[in-house]
Amino acid sequence: MKEDILVLGIESSCDETAAAVVKNGREVLSNVISSQIELHTLYGGVVPEIASRKHIEKINQVTEAALAEANCTMDDIDAIAVTYGPGLVGALLVGVSFAKSLAFALDKPLVGVNHIEGHIAANYIEAKELEPPFVCLIVSGGHTHLAVVEDYGKYKILGCTRDDAAGEAYDKVARAIGLGYPGGPKIDALAKEGDPEAIAFPRAKVGENGYDFSFSGLKSAVLNYLNSCEMKNEEVDRANVAASFQKAVVDVLVEHALTGVEQYGLHKFAIAGGVASNSALRKAFEEECAKRNIDFYRPSPILCTDNAAMIASAGYYDYIAGHRSGWDLNAIPNLKLGDGK
Amino acid sequence: MKLLALDSSGNVASVAVTEDDRLIGEYTVDHGKTHSQTLLPMLDEVKKMIELDLSSVDAIAIAAGPGSFTGLRIGSATAKGLAEALNKPIVEVPTVEALAFNMYGYDGLICPIMDARRNQVYAGLYRFEEDPDTEEGYRMLTVKEQFVGDFGELLAEIEAMQTKVVFLGDAVALHKETIKDTLHVPFGFAPANCNRQHAACVAALGRHLLLQGKSVAAGEHKPIYLRLSQAERERAERERAEREDGAH
Numbered sequence: 001m002k003e004d005i006l007v008l009g010i011e012s013s014c015d016e017t018a019a020a021v022v023k024n025g026r027e028v029l030s031n032v033i034s035s036q037i038e039l040h041t042l043y044g045g046v047v048p049e050i051a052s053r054k055h056i057e058k059i060n061q062v063t064e065a066a067l068a069e070a071n072c073t074m075d076d077i078d079a080i081a082v083t084y085g086p087g088l089v090g091a092l093l094v095g096v097s098f099a100k101s102l103a104f105a106l107d108k109p110l111v112g113v114n115h116i117e118g119h120i121a122a123n124y125i126e127a128k129e130l131e132p133p134f135v136c137l138i139v140s141g142g143h144t145h146l147a148v149v150e151d152y153g154k155y156k157i158l159g160c161t162r163d164d165a166a167g168e169a170y171d172k173v174a175r176a177i178g179l180g181y182p183g184g185p186k187i188d189a190l191a192k193e194g195d196p197e198a199i200a201f202p203r204a205k206v207g208e209n210g211y212d213f214s215f216s217g218l219k220s221a222v223l224n225y226l227n228s229c230e231m232k233n234e235e236v237d238r239a240n241v242a243a244s245f246q247k248a249v250v251d252v253l254v255e256h257a258l259t260g261v262e263q264y265g266l267h268k269f270a271i272a273g274g275v276a277s278n279s280a281l282r283k284a285f286e287e288e289c290a291k292r293n294i295d296f297y298r299p300s301p302i303l304c305t306d307n308a309a310m311i312a313s314a315g316y317y318d319y320i321a322g323h324r325s326g327w328d329l330n331a332i333p334n335l336k337l338g339d340g341k
Numbered sequence: 342m343k344l345l346a347l348d349s350s351g352n353v354a355s356v357a358v359t360e361d362d363r364l365i366g367e368y369t370v371d372h373g374k375t376h377s378q379t380l381l382p383m384l385d386e387v388k389k390m391i392e393l394d395l396s397s398v399d400a401i402a403i404a405a406g407p408g409s410f411t412g413l414r415i416g417s418a419t420a421k422g423l424a425e426a427l428n429k430p431i432v433e434v435p436t437v438e439a440l441a442f443n444m445y446g447y448d449g450l451i452c453p454i455m456d457a458r459r460n461q462v463y464a465g466l467y468r469f470e471e472d473p474d475t476e477e478g479y480r481m482l483t484v485k486e487q488f489v490g491d492f493g494e495l496l497a498e499i500e501a502m503q504t505k506v507v508f509l510g511d512a513v514a515l516h517k518e519t520i521k522d523t524l525h526v527p528f529g530f531a532p533a534n535c536n537r538q539h540a541a542c543v544a545a546l547g548r549h550l551l552l553q554g555k556s557v558a559a560g561e562h563k564p565i566y567l568r569l570s571q572a573e574r575e576r577a578e579r580e581r582a583e584r585e586d587g588a589h
Binding site (some may be wrong): 042049063094098329 | 375377378379380381382384385395410411414415417418419420421422423425426427559560563564566570571572573576
């Protein structure tokens with residue numbers, strides 16, 4: 001009897017075309033990512049139509065490479081998992097349509113995966129011992145969610161952003177101080193040269209529950225600061241702006257997240273998503289979790305970025321739970337965490 | 342020779358399976374649902390109905406474009422998945438030519454027109470010529486290759502050719518009055534049975550292309566958009582403006 005379960009994951013929700021083979025939800029046999037980032041840098045951000053066009057040119061090659069690197073063939077694959085939302089609809093449709101017809105022609109089970117759940121599952125790959133329940137903060141260019149992972153595929157959303165995602169705020173501030181796209185890594189690098197206490201930017205508190213986030217006020221405060229400097233003919237210390245802005249973001253994320261961990265009596269906390277590779281954020285959580293005696297989990301940067309290994313991992317848990325998608329699976333651009341279960 | 346053909350270039354979703362000169366099964370709908378909800382379930386239905394063994398298919402024929410960008414990509418990604426799984430080639434059939442093939446044997450000009458938005462059409466001009474060397478007796482000739490552009494200019498070209506013409510495609514409804522008001526040459530409009538995309542046409546033309554050795558590997562295929570994305574267009578315009586500024 002075959003005991004191992006191999007899942008082929010396919011991801012095309014934004015600007016990375018990716019495919020991966022993962023064994024038993026935890027062991028990455030291959031993780032192939034074709035990034036379009038250089039192309040979109042020309043436009044200062046991801047252009048959906050260009051992203052979709054690139055996905056269709058790369059999807060077969062990326063899939064073939066993932067199988068080859070995993071040293072297996074389609075015959076060895078037990079299920080095909082594909083991101084069907086949230087994300088850019090045209091981009092998602094490439095992966096969804098491709099994965100569907102692949103599964104159809106190979107007579108393999110198809111599992112539609114929520115991209116945000118994929119980000120959370122990146123932690124299962126990184127930390128083989130991690131099991132629910134735990135609290136997870138998902139931060140990326142498109143998402144800022146704080147959730148209790150009660151079980152595999154079962155979530156309780158504590159809070160999310162009321163306006164901009166954390167990564168979006170990074171991109172906007174980076175543009176304002178002339179760093180360009182993508183903002184996250186550039187601000188992170190520049191902030192290392194600045195003083196995080198130099199400028200007092202606001203830490204927004206929104207809503208009753210204390211878990212929701214708001215970053216548009218912070219972004220405006222940075223823009224106002226830059227304007228007032230210009231009016232006064234003062235030179236802007238961009239490193240100080242980057243460091244102080246980043247500190248304001250990190251403070252809020254850490255405070256909300258760890259309050260959640262303690263309130264729910266859990267002692268495990270994980271971060272996920274593109275912004276989870278931010279060095280200041282990782283450091284702040286490392287220190288604060290150590291202080292509060294919380295086990296801290298974070299995926300390696302390669303698993304924080306959009307990738308298909310995390311989709312295959314999340315798909316594995318959906319698959320063994322009996323979830324199957326039909327041939328009418330559609331892309332859902334605004335899919336919510338926990339939807340469709 | 343067995344072909345599995347797909348067309349999701351416009352509002353119509355269509356799948357067909359042909360073997361040589363026989364259409365074994367076709368499923369065509371022109372309905373509001375998105376192609377990602379219809380195309381593969383339709384293929385699944387056809388496959389079951391005709392007890393199709395997918396591995397017996399020689400190639401996947403796809404209406405490769407032009408058309409709705411998203412529609413084209415749903416069809417192309419579906420074709421690429423099938424071709425990848427089955428290890429078969431893809432035959433790229435120009436959408437407008439496949440539309441024209443609906444009017445097989447017609448002795449005037451054939452003008453398929455598809456709405457391209459922005460006051461433009463995807464269109465082309467075709468005619469059939471007798472050719473005893475072919476199996477079917479006629480050969481389709483391209484008078485004007487498929488393009489995206491202004492419909493008024495196309496009408497002027499048709500008028501200048503002094504030949505009768507039949508129109509088909511989803512843009513007919515938009516331009517019928519203009520055609521009636523403008524043209525002096527005899528014209529007509531194809532009826533419901535042959536005025537939209539049919540995957541059977543894609544398969545029939547695809548078979549000709551495949552016999553001529555014209556196919557690509559799954560990984561090589563990409564849609565024929567005939568248009569840049571809006572961002573690329575605007576960037577090109579900006580750069581042109583900057584160059585002109587620099588020249589002055």
